[in-house]
Amino acid sequence: MDTLGAISMFVATADQGSFSRAAEMLGKTPSALTKAVSMLEKQLGTLLFERSTRRIVLTESGRLYLETARQVLRSLHEAGEEISQLHQGLSGTLRMTAPLAFERAFLGEVCAGFLEEYPDIQLRVELSDDFVDLIEAGYDLGIRQGRSDLPGLIARVVGQNRIFLCASPEYVARNPLPLSPHTCNQHDWLKYLHPALDMKFWWVQSEAGRIRLPYPQRVRLESDSYDLLLQNALAGRGILHTPQWSVDRYLRDGRLVRLMEDYVIGPEAFGDDILAVYPSHRRASRKVLAFVDYLQTHLSHLNSA
Template identity: 40%
Template sequence: MNHQLEHISAFVRVAELGSYTRAAEALGSSRTRLSRQVMALEETLGVRLLQRTTRRLHLTHEGERYLAHAQSILRALDEAASDVSSAAQTVRGEMRINAPMSFGVRHLAPLVADFMVEHPALDVRLDLNDRRVDLIEEGYDLAIRIGQLTDSSLIARRITRCRMLFCASPGYLERYGTPLDSAALAEHRGLRYKSGQASAEWRLGDGTTLTPHGPLESNNGDVLTQMAEAGLGIAQQPSFLVTESILAGRLVALFTDQPPTLLDIYALYPARRYLPAKVERFIATLHKAWGEPPCWERAMGLSQPAQQ
Protein backbone atom coordinates (compact mmCIF):
# COMPACT_ATOMS: atom_id res chain seq x y z
CA MET A 1 0.00 0.00 0.00
CA ASN A 2 2.87 2.40 0.77
CA HIS A 3 4.34 1.80 -2.68
CA GLN A 4 0.97 2.42 -4.29
CA LEU A 5 0.62 5.76 -2.48
CA GLU A 6 4.09 6.73 -3.67
CA HIS A 7 3.07 5.84 -7.22
CA ILE A 8 -0.13 7.88 -6.93
CA SER A 9 1.78 10.87 -5.54
CA ALA A 10 4.30 10.63 -8.36
CA PHE A 11 1.56 10.53 -10.99
CA VAL A 12 -0.31 13.50 -9.47
CA ARG A 13 2.80 15.67 -9.29
CA VAL A 14 3.85 14.80 -12.87
CA ALA A 15 0.34 15.52 -14.15
CA GLU A 16 0.07 18.80 -12.27
CA LEU A 17 3.47 20.08 -13.42
CA GLY A 18 3.29 18.55 -16.90
CA SER A 19 6.88 17.38 -16.74
CA TYR A 20 8.85 14.52 -15.25
CA THR A 21 11.83 16.82 -14.82
CA ARG A 22 9.95 19.50 -12.86
CA ALA A 23 8.13 16.85 -10.79
CA ALA A 24 11.44 15.18 -9.94
CA GLU A 25 12.86 18.50 -8.74
CA ALA A 26 9.76 19.19 -6.63
CA LEU A 27 9.81 15.74 -5.02
CA GLY A 28 13.57 15.49 -4.62
CA SER A 29 13.60 12.37 -6.77
CA SER A 30 14.89 11.44 -10.19
CA ARG A 31 13.14 11.55 -13.56
CA THR A 32 13.82 7.84 -14.08
CA ARG A 33 12.35 6.88 -10.73
CA LEU A 34 9.17 8.89 -11.31
CA SER A 35 8.74 7.39 -14.76
CA ARG A 36 8.99 3.88 -13.32
CA GLN A 37 6.48 4.73 -10.56
CA VAL A 38 3.92 6.07 -13.04
CA MET A 39 4.41 3.05 -15.30
CA ALA A 40 3.91 0.75 -12.27
CA LEU A 41 0.67 2.55 -11.43
CA GLU A 42 -0.56 2.19 -15.00
CA GLU A 43 0.28 -1.51 -14.91
CA THR A 44 -1.66 -1.91 -11.64
CA LEU A 45 -4.70 -0.10 -13.06
CA GLY A 46 -4.47 -1.72 -16.46
CA VAL A 47 -4.87 1.63 -18.29
CA ARG A 48 -2.61 4.30 -19.74
CA LEU A 49 -2.76 7.54 -17.78
CA LEU A 50 -0.25 9.68 -19.70
CA GLN A 51 0.55 10.02 -23.36
CA ARG A 52 4.23 10.71 -23.78
CA THR A 53 5.47 12.67 -26.81
CA THR A 54 8.85 14.17 -27.52
CA ARG A 55 7.67 17.64 -26.51
CA ARG A 56 5.17 17.25 -23.67
CA LEU A 57 2.90 14.99 -21.65
CA HIS A 58 -0.84 14.66 -22.16
CA LEU A 59 -3.37 13.12 -19.83
CA THR A 60 -5.51 10.43 -21.38
CA HIS A 61 -9.24 10.45 -20.74
CA GLU A 62 -8.72 7.79 -18.06
CA GLY A 63 -5.81 9.84 -16.72
CA GLU A 64 -7.99 12.94 -16.28
CA ARG A 65 -10.63 10.96 -14.41
CA TYR A 66 -8.05 9.23 -12.24
CA LEU A 67 -6.22 12.51 -11.48
CA ALA A 68 -9.36 14.05 -9.97
CA HIS A 69 -9.87 11.06 -7.67
CA ALA A 70 -6.17 10.84 -6.78
CA GLN A 71 -5.96 14.54 -5.87
CA SER A 72 -9.01 14.14 -3.65
CA ILE A 73 -7.49 11.09 -1.92
CA LEU A 74 -4.17 12.83 -1.25
CA ARG A 75 -5.93 15.93 0.12
CA ALA A 76 -7.98 13.72 2.45
CA LEU A 77 -4.82 11.98 3.67
CA ASP A 78 -3.13 15.33 4.32
CA GLU A 79 -6.18 16.58 6.21
CA ALA A 80 -6.32 13.36 8.27
CA ALA A 81 -2.64 13.63 9.15
CA SER A 82 -3.05 17.27 10.13
CA ASP A 83 -6.12 16.50 12.24
CA VAL A 84 -4.46 13.61 14.08
CA SER A 85 -1.26 15.59 14.66
CA SER A 86 -3.27 18.51 16.03
CA ALA A 87 -5.30 16.21 18.27
CA ALA A 88 -2.12 14.65 19.61
CA GLN A 89 -1.12 18.06 20.93
CA THR A 90 -4.55 18.73 22.43
CA VAL A 91 -5.67 17.52 25.84
CA ARG A 92 -8.94 15.86 24.96
CA GLY A 93 -10.71 12.51 24.93
CA GLU A 94 -10.58 10.11 27.89
CA MET A 95 -7.69 9.49 30.29
CA ARG A 96 -7.82 6.46 32.59
CA ILE A 97 -5.76 6.69 35.79
CA ASN A 98 -5.13 4.19 38.56
CA ALA A 99 -3.62 4.98 41.97
CA PRO A 100 -3.48 3.72 45.57
CA MET A 101 -6.61 4.59 47.52
CA SER A 102 -5.34 6.72 50.41
CA PHE A 103 -2.73 8.57 48.39
CA GLY A 104 -5.17 9.11 45.53
CA VAL A 105 -7.82 10.68 47.73
CA ARG A 106 -5.40 13.02 49.47
CA HIS A 107 -2.94 14.08 46.82
CA LEU A 108 -4.04 12.95 43.36
CA ALA A 109 -7.76 13.70 43.15
CA PRO A 110 -7.34 17.47 43.79
CA LEU A 111 -4.84 17.69 40.93
CA VAL A 112 -7.13 15.72 38.62
CA ALA A 113 -9.91 18.21 39.40
CA ASP A 114 -7.68 21.21 38.61
CA PHE A 115 -6.44 19.54 35.41
CA MET A 116 -9.99 18.89 34.21
CA VAL A 117 -10.98 22.50 34.87
CA GLU A 118 -7.99 23.62 32.81
CA HIS A 119 -8.82 21.16 30.01
CA PRO A 120 -12.63 20.96 29.70
CA ALA A 121 -12.48 18.65 26.64
CA LEU A 122 -10.95 15.89 28.79
CA ASP A 123 -12.89 13.07 30.45
CA VAL A 124 -11.19 11.15 33.27
CA ARG A 125 -11.75 7.71 34.74
CA LEU A 126 -9.97 7.70 38.12
CA ASP A 127 -9.83 4.28 39.79
CA LEU A 128 -8.44 4.15 43.31
CA ASN A 129 -7.52 0.79 44.82
CA ASP A 130 -4.51 -0.90 46.37
CA ARG A 131 -4.19 -3.82 43.96
CA ARG A 132 -1.58 -3.90 41.20
CA VAL A 133 -3.61 -3.50 38.03
CA ASP A 134 -2.46 -4.53 34.57
CA LEU A 135 -2.30 -1.21 32.73
CA ILE A 136 -2.32 -2.70 29.26
CA GLU A 137 -4.88 -5.42 29.92
CA GLU A 138 -7.25 -3.06 31.74
CA GLY A 139 -6.76 -0.09 29.43
CA TYR A 140 -5.16 2.46 31.77
CA ASP A 141 -3.21 5.40 30.37
CA LEU A 142 -1.37 6.08 33.61
CA ALA A 143 -0.85 4.63 37.09
CA ILE A 144 0.73 6.04 40.23
CA ARG A 145 2.91 3.57 42.09
CA ILE A 146 4.69 4.01 45.42
CA GLY A 147 7.70 1.99 46.50
CA GLN A 148 9.76 -0.64 44.74
CA LEU A 149 8.69 -1.55 41.22
CA THR A 150 8.73 -4.99 39.70
CA ASP A 151 10.33 -5.44 36.29
CA SER A 152 7.86 -4.90 33.48
CA SER A 153 7.44 -3.53 29.99
CA LEU A 154 6.01 -0.30 31.41
CA ILE A 155 7.76 3.06 31.43
CA ALA A 156 8.37 4.38 34.95
CA ARG A 157 8.99 8.07 35.55
CA ARG A 158 9.83 9.09 39.10
CA ILE A 159 7.78 12.10 40.22
CA THR A 160 9.07 12.52 43.76
CA ARG A 161 10.03 10.55 46.86
CA CYS A 162 8.55 10.62 50.35
CA ARG A 163 9.74 9.69 53.83
CA MET A 164 8.55 6.95 56.09
CA LEU A 165 7.87 8.62 59.44
CA PHE A 166 7.66 7.15 62.90
CA CYS A 167 4.86 8.89 64.76
CA ALA A 168 2.81 8.63 67.92
CA SER A 169 0.21 10.68 69.74
CA PRO A 170 1.27 13.25 72.38
CA GLY A 171 -0.68 11.24 74.94
CA TYR A 172 1.18 8.03 74.12
CA LEU A 173 4.58 9.74 74.37
CA GLU A 174 3.63 11.35 77.67
CA ARG A 175 2.62 7.96 79.05
CA TYR A 176 5.41 5.76 77.67
CA GLY A 177 8.18 8.23 76.92
CA THR A 178 9.79 9.34 73.66
CA PRO A 179 12.28 6.84 72.15
CA LEU A 180 15.62 8.41 71.30
CA ASP A 181 17.22 5.57 69.33
CA SER A 182 16.38 2.31 67.61
CA ALA A 183 17.05 0.24 70.73
CA ALA A 184 14.50 2.24 72.69
CA LEU A 185 12.10 2.15 69.75
CA ALA A 186 12.14 -1.65 69.74
CA GLU A 187 10.78 -1.65 73.31
CA HIS A 188 7.68 0.38 72.42
CA ARG A 189 4.22 -0.76 71.40
CA GLY A 190 4.29 -0.98 67.61
CA LEU A 191 1.33 -0.68 65.27
CA ARG A 192 2.11 -3.01 62.39
CA TYR A 193 1.29 -2.64 58.71
CA LYS A 194 1.04 -5.98 56.94
CA SER A 195 -0.25 -6.67 53.45
CA GLY A 196 -0.12 -10.03 51.70
CA GLN A 197 2.89 -12.18 52.47
CA ALA A 198 5.21 -9.28 53.33
CA SER A 199 6.54 -9.23 56.89
CA ALA A 200 5.37 -6.45 59.19
CA GLU A 201 8.80 -4.89 59.71
CA TRP A 202 9.92 -1.37 60.38
CA ARG A 203 12.78 -0.30 58.13
CA LEU A 204 15.15 2.36 59.41
CA GLY A 205 17.10 4.84 57.33
CA ASP A 206 20.39 3.05 57.92
CA GLY A 207 18.99 -0.10 56.34
CA THR A 208 18.40 -2.05 59.55
CA THR A 209 14.99 -3.48 60.38
CA LEU A 210 12.92 -3.92 63.52
CA THR A 211 10.01 -6.25 64.12
CA PRO A 212 7.41 -4.23 66.04
CA HIS A 213 5.33 -5.82 68.78
CA GLY A 214 2.05 -4.32 69.78
CA PRO A 215 -1.72 -4.62 69.98
CA LEU A 216 -2.69 -4.00 66.35
CA GLU A 217 -1.91 -5.18 62.84
CA SER A 218 -3.70 -3.91 59.73
CA ASN A 219 -3.35 -3.83 55.96
CA ASN A 220 -4.63 -0.25 55.82
CA GLY A 221 -2.53 2.81 56.59
CA ASP A 222 -5.50 5.01 57.47
CA VAL A 223 -6.48 2.53 60.16
CA LEU A 224 -2.98 2.62 61.64
CA THR A 225 -3.04 6.42 61.62
CA GLN A 226 -6.31 6.46 63.56
CA MET A 227 -4.99 3.93 66.06
CA ALA A 228 -1.81 5.94 66.56
CA GLU A 229 -3.93 9.05 67.16
CA ALA A 230 -5.87 7.07 69.75
CA GLY A 231 -2.63 6.49 71.67
CA LEU A 232 -2.35 2.74 71.04
CA GLY A 233 1.26 2.79 69.93
CA ILE A 234 3.90 4.01 67.48
CA ALA A 235 3.33 3.60 63.74
CA GLN A 236 5.70 3.93 60.79
CA GLN A 237 3.76 5.58 58.01
CA PRO A 238 4.47 7.26 54.67
CA SER A 239 4.49 11.01 55.17
CA PHE A 240 1.50 11.57 52.88
CA LEU A 241 -0.73 9.63 55.29
CA VAL A 242 0.15 11.55 58.46
CA THR A 243 0.78 15.14 57.35
CA GLU A 244 -2.65 16.40 58.42
CA SER A 245 -2.43 14.60 61.77
CA ILE A 246 1.03 16.03 62.50
CA LEU A 247 0.10 19.57 61.49
CA ALA A 248 -3.03 19.36 63.65
CA GLY A 249 -1.02 18.13 66.64
CA ARG A 250 -2.75 14.75 66.83
CA LEU A 251 0.55 12.99 66.06
CA VAL A 252 4.20 13.79 66.69
CA ALA A 253 6.86 12.84 64.13
CA LEU A 254 9.91 11.08 65.61
CA PHE A 255 13.54 10.86 64.43
CA THR A 256 13.09 13.59 61.80
CA ASP A 257 16.73 14.62 62.33
CA GLN A 258 17.95 11.18 61.27
CA PRO A 259 18.29 9.71 57.75
CA PRO A 260 14.84 8.43 56.75
CA THR A 261 13.63 5.45 54.79
CA LEU A 262 12.43 6.79 51.44
CA LEU A 263 9.68 5.66 49.08
CA ASP A 264 9.80 6.60 45.41
CA ILE A 265 6.55 7.77 43.81
CA TYR A 266 6.31 6.90 40.12
CA ALA A 267 4.08 7.58 37.15
CA LEU A 268 3.80 4.39 35.09
CA TYR A 269 2.49 4.19 31.55
CA PRO A 270 2.60 1.73 28.65
CA ALA A 271 5.60 1.97 26.36
CA ARG A 272 4.65 4.05 23.33
CA ARG A 273 6.58 5.79 20.63
CA TYR A 274 4.46 8.92 21.04
CA LEU A 275 3.11 9.72 24.50
CA PRO A 276 -0.35 11.36 24.27
CA ALA A 277 -0.40 15.04 25.19
CA LYS A 278 -2.96 14.43 27.94
CA VAL A 279 -0.60 12.00 29.72
CA GLU A 280 2.56 14.06 29.15
CA ARG A 281 0.96 17.25 30.45
CA PHE A 282 -0.64 15.55 33.43
CA ILE A 283 2.72 14.07 34.47
CA ALA A 284 4.22 17.56 34.17
CA THR A 285 1.40 18.81 36.41
CA LEU A 286 2.29 16.20 39.04
CA HIS A 287 5.98 17.15 38.92
CA LYS A 288 5.17 20.82 39.41
CA ALA A 289 2.55 20.32 42.12
CA TRP A 290 4.37 17.80 44.32
CA GLY A 291 8.02 18.79 43.89
CA GLU A 292 10.90 17.28 45.85
CA PRO A 293 10.69 17.04 48.76
CA PRO A 294 6.96 16.72 48.18
CA CYS A 295 4.72 19.62 49.10
CA TRP A 296 3.15 17.81 52.08
CA GLU A 297 6.60 17.35 53.66
CA ARG A 298 7.52 20.97 53.04
CA ALA A 299 4.31 21.90 54.86
CA MET A 300 5.74 20.08 57.90
CA GLY A 301 9.05 21.93 57.59
CA LEU A 302 10.97 18.87 56.39
CA SER A 303 13.85 19.53 54.04
CA GLN A 304 15.01 17.28 51.22
CA PRO A 305 16.89 14.30 52.64
CA ALA A 306 20.29 13.28 51.35
CA GLN A 307 20.22 11.05 48.28
CA GLN A 308 20.23 7.34 49.06
Protein backbone atom coordinates in the same frame (compact mmCIF):
# COMPACT_ATOMS: atom_id res chain seq x y z
CA MET B 1 -15.12 -2.30 1.29
CA ASP B 2 -12.10 -0.74 3.02
CA THR B 3 -9.93 -2.97 5.20
CA LEU B 4 -10.04 -0.65 8.23
CA GLY B 5 -13.82 -0.68 8.26
CA ALA B 6 -13.79 -4.46 7.96
CA ILE B 7 -11.38 -4.71 10.91
CA SER B 8 -13.71 -2.56 13.03
CA MET B 9 -16.63 -4.85 12.17
CA PHE B 10 -14.56 -7.94 12.95
CA VAL B 11 -13.60 -6.60 16.40
CA ALA B 12 -17.20 -5.66 17.16
CA THR B 13 -18.39 -9.13 16.12
CA ALA B 14 -15.75 -10.81 18.30
CA ASP B 15 -16.68 -8.60 21.26
CA GLN B 16 -20.41 -9.24 20.89
CA GLY B 17 -20.09 -12.91 19.94
CA SER B 18 -22.75 -12.44 17.31
CA PHE B 19 -23.10 -10.83 13.88
CA SER B 20 -26.61 -9.61 14.68
CA ARG B 21 -25.69 -8.02 18.03
CA ALA B 22 -22.60 -6.38 16.52
CA ALA B 23 -24.67 -5.10 13.58
CA GLU B 24 -27.22 -3.59 15.97
CA MET B 25 -24.46 -1.88 17.94
CA LEU B 26 -22.84 -0.43 14.79
CA GLY B 27 -26.10 0.47 13.08
CA LYS B 28 -25.47 -1.87 10.15
CA THR B 29 -27.01 -5.04 8.77
CA PRO B 30 -25.78 -8.52 9.79
CA SER B 31 -25.07 -9.27 6.12
CA ALA B 32 -22.71 -6.26 5.93
CA LEU B 33 -20.69 -7.61 8.86
CA THR B 34 -20.68 -11.12 7.43
CA LYS B 35 -19.39 -9.75 4.14
CA ALA B 36 -16.67 -7.72 5.92
CA VAL B 37 -15.39 -10.70 7.91
CA SER B 38 -15.47 -12.91 4.83
CA MET B 39 -13.36 -10.34 3.00
CA LEU B 40 -10.74 -10.40 5.76
CA GLU B 41 -10.74 -14.19 5.78
CA LYS B 42 -10.15 -14.22 2.02
CA GLN B 43 -7.27 -11.75 2.36
CA LEU B 44 -5.68 -13.76 5.19
CA GLY B 45 -6.36 -17.15 3.66
CA THR B 46 -7.82 -18.53 6.89
CA LEU B 47 -11.07 -18.61 8.86
CA LEU B 48 -11.43 -16.11 11.71
CA PHE B 49 -14.64 -17.60 13.09
CA GLU B 50 -16.07 -21.10 13.36
CA ARG B 51 -19.74 -20.67 12.47
CA SER B 52 -22.74 -22.76 13.44
CA THR B 53 -26.46 -22.14 13.41
CA ARG B 54 -26.36 -21.17 17.09
CA ARG B 55 -23.12 -19.27 17.62
CA ILE B 56 -19.76 -18.14 16.28
CA VAL B 57 -16.42 -18.85 17.97
CA LEU B 58 -13.01 -17.37 17.21
CA THR B 59 -10.53 -19.74 15.63
CA GLU B 60 -6.90 -19.76 16.77
CA SER B 61 -6.09 -17.49 13.83
CA GLY B 62 -9.01 -15.29 14.83
CA ARG B 63 -7.69 -14.88 18.37
CA LEU B 64 -4.27 -13.89 17.08
CA TYR B 65 -5.73 -11.44 14.58
CA LEU B 66 -8.08 -9.93 17.17
CA GLU B 67 -5.19 -8.87 19.43
CA THR B 68 -3.44 -7.05 16.57
CA ALA B 69 -6.70 -5.58 15.30
CA ARG B 70 -7.42 -4.06 18.71
CA GLN B 71 -3.95 -2.51 18.81
CA VAL B 72 -4.39 -1.04 15.32
CA LEU B 73 -7.75 0.55 16.17
CA ARG B 74 -6.47 1.82 19.52
CA SER B 75 -3.36 3.35 17.94
CA LEU B 76 -5.41 5.08 15.25
CA HIS B 77 -7.81 6.45 17.85
CA GLU B 78 -4.94 7.73 19.98
CA ALA B 79 -3.22 9.31 16.98
CA GLY B 80 -6.42 11.07 15.98
CA GLU B 81 -6.88 12.29 19.55
CA GLU B 82 -3.33 13.64 19.69
CA ILE B 83 -3.71 15.46 16.36
CA SER B 84 -7.00 16.98 17.53
CA GLN B 85 -5.37 18.21 20.73
CA LEU B 86 -2.60 19.94 18.78
CA HIS B 87 -5.24 22.27 17.37
CA GLN B 88 -8.00 22.33 19.99
CA GLY B 89 -6.20 21.84 23.34
CA LEU B 90 -6.26 18.88 25.72
CA SER B 91 -9.47 16.88 25.71
CA GLY B 92 -10.84 13.36 25.99
CA THR B 93 -10.78 10.75 28.74
CA LEU B 94 -7.72 9.90 30.82
CA ARG B 95 -8.03 6.53 32.56
CA MET B 96 -5.71 5.79 35.46
CA THR B 97 -5.25 3.47 38.42
CA ALA B 98 -3.66 4.15 41.82
CA PRO B 99 -3.44 2.64 45.34
CA LEU B 100 -6.31 3.36 47.71
CA ALA B 101 -4.17 5.35 50.16
CA PHE B 102 -3.15 7.87 47.48
CA GLU B 103 -6.72 9.10 47.07
CA ARG B 104 -7.13 10.62 50.52
CA ALA B 105 -3.51 11.74 50.83
CA PHE B 106 -3.08 13.71 47.61
CA LEU B 107 -4.78 12.27 44.53
CA GLY B 108 -8.20 13.76 45.23
CA GLU B 109 -6.72 17.25 45.46
CA VAL B 110 -4.56 16.68 42.38
CA CYS B 111 -7.54 15.51 40.30
CA ALA B 112 -9.65 18.49 41.39
CA GLY B 113 -6.94 20.97 40.43
CA PHE B 114 -6.19 19.22 37.14
CA LEU B 115 -9.85 19.21 36.10
CA GLU B 116 -10.09 22.91 36.85
CA GLU B 117 -7.02 23.66 34.73
CA TYR B 118 -8.11 21.37 31.85
CA PRO B 119 -11.92 21.65 31.62
CA ASP B 120 -12.20 19.52 28.45
CA ILE B 121 -10.59 16.43 29.99
CA GLN B 122 -12.54 13.72 31.78
CA LEU B 123 -10.76 11.56 34.37
CA ARG B 124 -11.61 7.96 35.15
CA VAL B 125 -9.74 6.97 38.32
CA GLU B 126 -9.88 3.39 39.61
CA LEU B 127 -8.36 2.72 43.03
CA SER B 128 -6.95 -0.67 43.95
CA ASP B 129 -4.08 -2.09 45.99
CA ASP B 130 -3.92 -5.08 43.63
CA PHE B 131 -1.34 -5.20 40.86
CA VAL B 132 -2.90 -4.09 37.58
CA ASP B 133 -1.50 -4.79 34.12
CA LEU B 134 -1.82 -1.34 32.56
CA ILE B 135 -1.55 -2.52 28.97
CA GLU B 136 -3.93 -5.46 29.26
CA ALA B 137 -6.50 -3.43 31.22
CA GLY B 138 -6.28 -0.47 28.86
CA TYR B 139 -5.14 2.18 31.35
CA ASP B 140 -3.41 5.34 30.19
CA LEU B 141 -1.55 5.83 33.47
CA GLY B 142 -0.74 4.16 36.79
CA ILE B 143 0.50 5.89 39.96
CA ARG B 144 2.66 3.51 42.01
CA GLN B 145 5.25 3.20 44.75
CA GLY B 146 8.68 1.63 44.47
CA ARG B 147 10.09 0.22 41.28
CA SER B 148 8.84 -0.58 37.79
CA ASP B 149 10.95 -2.38 35.21
CA LEU B 150 8.27 -4.23 33.27
CA PRO B 151 8.60 -4.29 29.46
CA GLY B 152 6.40 -1.96 27.47
CA LEU B 153 6.15 0.61 30.29
CA ILE B 154 7.76 3.98 30.97
CA ALA B 155 8.25 4.89 34.65
CA ARG B 156 8.87 8.49 35.70
CA VAL B 157 9.72 9.54 39.25
CA VAL B 158 7.22 12.16 40.46
CA GLY B 159 7.88 12.16 44.21
CA GLN B 160 9.81 10.69 47.08
CA ASN B 161 8.52 7.89 49.28
CA ARG B 162 10.06 9.18 52.53
CA ILE B 163 9.06 7.14 55.57
CA PHE B 164 8.38 8.80 58.94
CA LEU B 165 7.61 7.40 62.39
CA CYS B 166 4.56 9.27 63.67
CA ALA B 167 2.29 9.35 66.69
CA SER B 168 -0.28 11.73 68.11
CA PRO B 169 0.65 14.36 70.72
CA GLU B 170 -1.67 12.53 73.14
CA TYR B 171 0.32 9.32 72.73
CA VAL B 172 3.60 11.15 73.28
CA ALA B 173 2.19 12.79 76.43
CA ARG B 174 1.19 9.40 77.84
CA ASN B 175 4.50 7.80 76.79
CA PRO B 176 7.21 10.45 77.34
CA LEU B 177 10.15 8.04 76.94
CA PRO B 178 12.00 9.30 73.81
CA LEU B 179 11.82 6.87 70.91
CA SER B 180 15.17 5.50 69.78
CA PRO B 181 16.49 2.22 68.36
CA HIS B 182 17.05 1.16 71.97
CA THR B 183 13.56 2.00 73.29
CA CYS B 184 11.37 0.66 70.47
CA ASN B 185 10.12 -2.29 72.53
CA GLN B 186 8.92 0.06 75.27
CA HIS B 187 6.39 1.70 72.97
CA ASP B 188 3.09 0.66 71.39
CA TRP B 189 3.03 0.13 67.63
CA LEU B 190 0.57 -0.06 64.76
CA LYS B 191 1.71 -2.61 62.17
CA TYR B 192 0.85 -2.62 58.48
CA LEU B 193 0.46 -6.12 57.05
CA HIS B 194 1.51 -6.26 53.41
CA PRO B 195 3.04 -9.13 51.42
CA ALA B 196 5.82 -6.85 50.14
CA LEU B 197 7.02 -5.95 53.65
CA ASP B 198 9.36 -7.86 55.94
CA MET B 199 7.35 -8.63 59.06
CA LYS B 200 10.47 -9.32 61.15
CA PHE B 201 12.93 -6.49 60.55
CA TRP B 202 13.12 -2.82 59.56
CA TRP B 203 16.04 -0.47 58.86
CA VAL B 204 17.15 2.92 60.16
CA GLN B 205 20.14 5.01 59.23
CA SER B 206 21.95 7.84 61.03
CA GLU B 207 25.41 9.38 61.00
CA ALA B 208 26.61 6.27 62.83
CA GLY B 209 25.52 4.01 59.97
CA ARG B 210 22.70 1.70 58.95
CA ILE B 211 21.05 -0.50 61.57
CA ARG B 212 18.69 -3.46 61.17
CA LEU B 213 16.12 -3.58 63.97
CA PRO B 214 13.77 -6.42 64.87
CA TYR B 215 10.14 -5.42 64.56
CA PRO B 216 8.84 -4.13 67.94
CA GLN B 217 7.02 -6.64 70.11
CA ARG B 218 4.31 -4.36 71.55
CA VAL B 219 1.96 -4.27 68.55
CA ARG B 220 -1.42 -2.90 69.65
CA LEU B 221 -3.04 -3.22 66.23
CA GLU B 222 -2.05 -4.88 62.98
CA SER B 223 -4.04 -4.73 59.77
CA ASP B 224 -3.78 -4.83 56.00
CA SER B 225 -5.85 -1.60 55.94
CA TYR B 226 -3.54 1.39 56.06
CA ASP B 227 -6.44 3.80 56.60
CA LEU B 228 -7.50 1.83 59.70
CA LEU B 229 -3.99 2.10 61.13
CA LEU B 230 -3.76 5.81 60.33
CA GLN B 231 -7.03 6.51 62.13
CA ASN B 232 -5.73 4.71 65.20
CA ALA B 233 -2.47 6.67 65.07
CA LEU B 234 -4.53 9.88 65.06
CA ALA B 235 -6.51 8.50 68.01
CA GLY B 236 -3.31 7.96 70.04
CA ARG B 237 -3.19 4.18 69.97
CA GLY B 238 0.48 3.86 68.95
CA ILE B 239 3.39 4.64 66.60
CA LEU B 240 3.02 4.10 62.86
CA HIS B 241 5.53 3.68 60.04
CA THR B 242 4.03 6.00 57.47
CA PRO B 243 4.91 7.66 54.15
CA GLN B 244 5.29 11.43 54.41
CA TRP B 245 2.72 11.98 51.68
CA SER B 246 0.01 10.32 53.77
CA VAL B 247 0.55 12.38 56.95
CA ASP B 248 1.77 15.76 55.71
CA ARG B 249 -1.53 17.49 56.50
CA TYR B 250 -1.65 15.99 60.00
CA LEU B 251 1.92 17.04 60.74
CA ARG B 252 1.11 20.58 59.61
CA ASP B 253 -2.05 20.85 61.75
CA GLY B 254 -0.41 19.20 64.77
CA ARG B 255 -2.58 16.09 64.92
CA LEU B 256 0.56 13.97 64.49
CA VAL B 257 4.20 14.52 65.42
CA ARG B 258 7.30 12.99 63.91
CA LEU B 259 9.56 10.82 66.07
CA MET B 260 13.25 9.87 65.60
CA GLU B 261 13.73 12.81 63.21
CA ASP B 262 17.52 12.32 63.20
CA TYR B 263 17.11 8.92 61.53
CA VAL B 264 16.29 7.96 57.96
CA ILE B 265 13.73 5.16 58.00
CA GLY B 266 14.13 2.56 55.25
CA PRO B 267 11.26 2.47 52.74
CA GLU B 268 11.49 -1.33 52.66
CA ALA B 269 10.06 -3.09 49.60
CA PHE B 270 7.96 -0.06 48.62
CA GLY B 271 11.09 1.67 47.31
CA ASP B 272 12.28 5.26 47.47
CA ASP B 273 9.99 6.81 44.87
CA ILE B 274 6.45 7.51 43.77
CA LEU B 275 6.18 6.69 40.09
CA ALA B 276 3.95 7.64 37.21
CA VAL B 277 3.88 4.59 34.92
CA TYR B 278 2.40 4.54 31.45
CA PRO B 279 2.56 2.29 28.36
CA SER B 280 5.44 3.11 26.05
CA HIS B 281 3.04 3.56 23.14
CA ARG B 282 1.61 6.52 25.11
CA ARG B 283 4.98 8.26 25.43
CA ALA B 284 3.76 11.18 23.28
CA SER B 285 0.30 11.53 24.85
CA ARG B 286 -0.04 15.19 25.81
CA LYS B 287 -2.83 14.61 28.32
CA VAL B 288 -0.86 11.87 30.11
CA LEU B 289 2.25 14.05 30.30
CA ALA B 290 0.18 17.04 31.44
CA PHE B 291 -1.26 15.05 34.35
CA VAL B 292 2.17 13.66 35.27
CA ASP B 293 3.64 17.19 35.28
CA TYR B 294 0.77 18.47 37.42
CA LEU B 295 1.17 15.60 39.90
CA GLN B 296 4.94 16.08 40.12
CA THR B 297 4.52 19.79 40.85
CA HIS B 298 2.04 19.02 43.61
CA LEU B 299 4.26 16.38 45.23
CA SER B 300 7.34 18.60 45.00
CA HIS B 301 5.90 20.65 47.85
CA LEU B 302 5.97 17.55 50.05
CA ASN B 303 9.44 16.55 48.86
CA SER B 304 10.86 19.94 49.86
CA ALA B 305 9.24 19.89 53.31
